[in-house]
Amino acid sequence: MATPHAPARRPRAFHALEHxxxxxxxxxxxxxxxxxxxFITALGWRTFTLxxxxxxxxxxxxESV
Incomplete structure (x- = not known):
């Protein structure tokens, strides 16, 4: 007689956010x-406009890369 197995538990994606x-x-x-x-986007834009x-x-x- 086969014994039923517990369903495999899948890891939850945001389990760490419970802490x-x-x-x-x-x-x-x-x-x-x-x-x-x-800030980097605004700095580049301001530099371009000036x-x-x-x-x-x-x-x-x-520089940012």
Whole structure:
């Protein structure tokens, strides 16, 4: 007689977010990343509008890579 096996448990994608400390760390890092990206984008845009040349903007893009 075959014994029934328990169904395989699949890992949940956001299981780590159940922990408060990890949620705080993850959300803080996400906000920081968005802010850094916005700053670099604004800096390149402002440099382009002041200099009138895309060459300075390209230098900033190369620096961020």
């Amino acid at each position: 408060r400390d990890f949620r705080l760390l993850w959300s803080g890092q996400t906000v920081s990343l968005i802010g850094n990206t916005a 200099a009138g040349s895309a060459k300075f903007g390209l230098v900033l893009v190369a």
